[in-house]
Amino acid sequence: MSKKVIEQVNKFVNERVEKMLLEDVVSSRFARYSKYIIQDRALPDARDGLKPVQRRILYAMGEMGLAYNKPYKKSARIAGEVMGKYHPHGDSSIYEALVRMSQDFKMRLPLVDMHGNNGSIDGDSPAAMRYTEARLSKEAEYLLKDIDKRTVNFVPNFDDEEQEPTVLPAKFPNLLVNGAMGISAGYATKIPPHNLREVIDATIALIENPDLSDDDILHYIKGPDFPTGGIVQGKDGIKQALTTGAGKVIIRSKTFIEEISKSQDRIVVTEIPYEVNKAELVRTIDTLRVNNNIDDILEIRDESDQEGLRIAIDLKKGADSGFILNYLYKNSDLQIAFNYNMVAILNHRPVLVGARELLKTYIEHQKEVITNRSNFELEKAQKRFHIVDGLIKMTSIVEEVIKTIRESQNKADAKLNIQNKFSFSELQAEAIVMLQLYRLSTTDIQALRDEQQNLTFEMEKLNQILSNEKILMKTIKSELLEVHAVLGDDRKSLIEDEIETIKIDHRDLISDENTMVGITKDGYVKRASLRSYQATPEPGLKENDAFIFLKEVNTLDTLLIFTNLGQYIFLPVYKIDEQKWKDLGVYINNIVPIEKNEVLVKVLAVSNFKTDEKILMATKFGQMKQVNLTEFEVTRYNKSLRAMKLAPGDEVRSVDITLKENIIALSKKGYGLRFETEELPLYGLQAGGVKSMSLAEDDELAVAFYARSNDDFYFLTSRGHIVKDSVSEVSKYARGRRGIIILERQKTLPHLIVSGARLSKAQQKEDVNIRLVGTKEAVYMPLSEVKYSPNKFGKKMIDDGYFMEIDKSSYEEEVVVVEKKKVSKPEQEAKVIEEAIMTKNNKQIRLSRLDLFDEEE
Incomplete structure (x- = not known):
């Protein structure tokens, strides 16, 4: 290519190609596009309440002579006329707008009278435009009235061959009457429909008194009036919305209770919230029934016909219809929230306005x-x-x-x-x-x-x-009074001043029945029916795993699962998936996430949190506190919750319930301390407790529990021995002391206390079961099989000790109420006093009651 040609090409390019930064091009073009879709597409005009496509459809139909008393014409012909002359977009978008203006469940005053299938409240699609016919409704003619008398401005259409109106004369405030919904760039609008008579009354009042206040406007416009009726709750939300343009109301279905028989009811729904799909609503409620979210629904049927909407919900015998209705309000679209966002085009700008400004415009x-x-x-x-x-x-x-x-x-x-x-x-x-x-x-x-x-x-x-x-x-x-008389009708939606707050207790949805629950030391949880439990000789367990909790509980009970890291898991029994007893169960981490080094320490089954019972918690370092049982009740439990604040390296070792007058604390090295319960303060869940037992540097607390003075207690050693002792033989000291030795030390293979439990006279009389768990085995047997042994190290029951628990007596025991000392701040560590005596030779020896026993064989 010659140099001259290249110069000519460059000259041509430089003259005709403009060099710009990409961000400048995109910004400029997007701004123009945004302006177009805001002003000329998605948002309605405040004067006639119409979007451009709606205005063009109505004007084109008026020009075609499709008056409300004239014959229908094919919708395809109308869409073609609109697309060819005024709206250069797809015919499908034109037809969708045409159909919506004809739907009496979308528009408070339909502007198009359509002959044929124009969709349904069930979400059915309308017939194709070649099958349906349409003409203007009487209401639309009032929007177009006098348009041929130069009442509004006209502008050239997209090809300058036709003239189209920029706004319709609109003989009534259509924006408030029919409402509007639309989304554009950076703006959206959501205006509900209102009653024509109320809107016109407010307009006339504003004409008579231009200084009318917002409160006076509310005197005329009571609130939204939806074509589907329903109940609108929230007078404050309506006031805020009609005043500022933004607010929230609740739309609730209209229902009544129909008696099937003396003990069986039926909930009948006659009106549903605006823009709720009826078929989807019925499907959602039926899904709640199928998934057993609610047990008392027998059947749901859509009985709607030409006479009107009717959804029948048959309930089981004895079901609480009021509770079930509230549950459905809460968990289905029988009740929805409607958020006002009254944005409209005023003076070519999108503005958020209230009803007063719209009426003035x-x-x-x-x-x-x-x-x-x-x-x-x-x-x-x-x-x-x-x-x-x-x-x-x-x-x-x-x-x-x-x-x-x-x-x-x-x-x-x-x-x-x-x-x-x-x-x-x-x-x-x-x-x-x-x-x-x-x-x-x-x-x-x-x-x-x-x-x-x-x-x-x-x-x-x-x-x-x-x-x-x-x-x-x-x-x-x-x-306006003429339109009021000709087009006005009665309100369809009922207005209620207050929003009713619905609180659902999910326990009311659960069938009250007993079930068997087991929780293992490795963290597996399972629930099975009593029939499955009784029919299964051997439960499904991992190798070397064993139950630390196995009990028949009610589905309405709650399990409190305490971990060594000071956390607890709030687990309602009904939340545990029911399985067969031979199944392995569900790992606790799949129910509530826990840490890798977190292990289960204790499981308590609670039927009622509204009691005076206390929970005793003790840690490895000897910290201890009491907490009211009521504090453990929560409503959100998708994660573990703090039960006790721990120092670095400390762990929760023991949890007990059912208040008694004494607390017994046993250390790993064999020390036992008894002190009065009233000495231990009552704290909240976030506190770390106070020093309860003084420990040597190489010692740590093994277990602590409530006990009466006339009780006995058992403790389990690391070598699998179980030793019985009496509470009365453990001297009572002040909190913060080391206590006395209750387990003799050995230099080689010493016995270390790993667990312990109180043993009351009622438990012994009833011969309840005792559970002993080791690292590789477990036994569950009656107390009578644990024979007394004169050996100071008790009787060997398992190879190595890990956990011990004694079942409670079925006899109801009196709960001791002890006045607690109020502690405003954590107490200082108590001074350690060794439990020792001086001999005649001034030699100090430790207190022990075990020198009378023979050595271990």
């Missing part, structure tokens, strides 16, 4: 419409008056006029001659030459005089409208 629009109409009609009346005046003048000289016309050569010559000879204007001359001879009769001359008189009266009236604003406002008011 509408009134200003009507002033302009009626002024334009009056000017048009006045001009027309003046023109006709001028013609009639000429015709009347002509009747007095009719012979001369006829003679002049006969002498003329043609029509144009005749017009010119009578204009010059009798001083008629061109308009008058045109009317005279076109006059039919029969109009010269006496009757027609009188008719002309009557018409002249009427025209005079009409011109006076129009001049008054144009010159006197009070008469203009009176005209607007009278036309």
